[in-house]
Amino acid sequence: MEHARNPRNVGVIRGAKKILAKNPFCGDEAEIYLKIKNNKVIDIKYQIQGCILSRASLSIFSEYIKGKSTSAVSKIKDEDIFKMIGGTPSPSRQKCVLFGCEAIHANLDTWPKKNPSTRLMTRRSQK
């Protein structure tokens, strides 16, 4: 709740890779800026228009991954993210928590290729 009211790392990084994330279930959207150097997440900022769950989880997730290696970040599982936010939401709301994180994951896979995929959430969306 506190993270939802005062989300961390909100903003824009000029010149950084921009990732667009969309939750098709409700139409929520986030723009995520990632700065990666030597396989390490140096900085992350984002702008989000979404519900409490999506705002809080992206805030918590962004704090968590800052400074971590890309391989460590890509190993984070859905369950780990639910733990970070303090519980597993009901099935219909899980997407709210995951859609931003999934977008980051999907892009880490294709890093450092020049054109990382912005087609998101196809990988794990059917649960």
Next chain:
Amino acid sequence: MPLNSEKVKKDFPILKRGIIYFDNAATTQKPRVLAERLAERYAKSHANVHRGAYKMAEETTEAFENARQKIADFLSAESSKEIIFTRNATEAINLVAYSFGRKLKRGDRILTCVSEHHSNFVPWLRVAKERGLKLDVVELTANHNFNFADFRKKLNKKTKLVAVAHISNVSGYIYPVERITREAHRVGALVLIDGAQSVGHMPVNVKKIGCDFFAFSGHKMLGPSGIGALWGREEILKNMEPFMSGGEMIREVTLKNVTWNDLPWRFEAGTPNIEGAILWGEAIDYLKKIGMKNIEAYERELLKHALLKMKKLPFIDLMKMLDLGGRTGIISFNIKGVHPHDASTMLDQYGICVRAGTHCAQPFMNHLGVPSTLRASFYLYNTKREIDYFIRALKEIHKKFI
């Protein structure tokens, strides 16, 4: 006799769960009689239809075709030949997109509306892309109702099909389908009406509307899911190619050739949803007993009760959809400052089931300028007391968030 909702409620065992079910535009609950009839059928008579020459097969076929007749009568259709069973309204629309849409030629136009459910939008978008057709889209008025002037402007000699909803699943507004049909026929276009939100909520007479196709679903009118139908004018269906191929839809098959079965079976390849159709017929009997005019009047009463109360809440955004007349019991709204999904999760804690999201109408959401909304939709087993409780819940939720 006016509808007695407390009495009606007793026919719906699921409501004893202690829920307030306001998501009837998505699907409705089922009266007890459906479960009873299903148990009865499985225990006493089940066989495939239109095949076996034994008694039980004949019984099942008769029950299945009886249901078709009930549905035809419910819409005042000319004949049961004009009722084609599908899985749902979506499949009924896709049938027309596939069988009729494929006959259209490059440069032909299809006219639909920005408020359409994806089921009456995406099939046309696809067929237009595949066939090189032009898809025209009717805009809405300032209060998000069907814009008839814009419709007339976009209708022309090239328009081959007009596809619009009878009732918007977002606003609940009843569109002027009779006038739309008259205008469309004047330029020689056929008309498909998506009746998913209208049948079961008001009397519907396809002859009076004058349209050429009418798509609707069983589960939105107390029937089971997995069964829907397309009503089509016989002389038009007769000249359309089949949708799917397989058993039932053929007359004769040789190694090199095939001829088609008569209507309506030509469009019903494979074993149909036999029990679904029969139970849908039961649901129609139930609705008829209560009376469609009564249901329509009662729903309007619920709408009025809810809308007048919601209008008074300054933190409720009704997005200019304030009309009381020409509308069924559907209200889309938002609680200012509260995300619709958070609000719906909170309402769930009060036992209130409402829908949050885009309602399968993303172009409509874009038009409204919101990512998503909440939607409360009423039916014959809802009560004013439930609405009062819902209003109290809205106030409490708003207080918690602000």
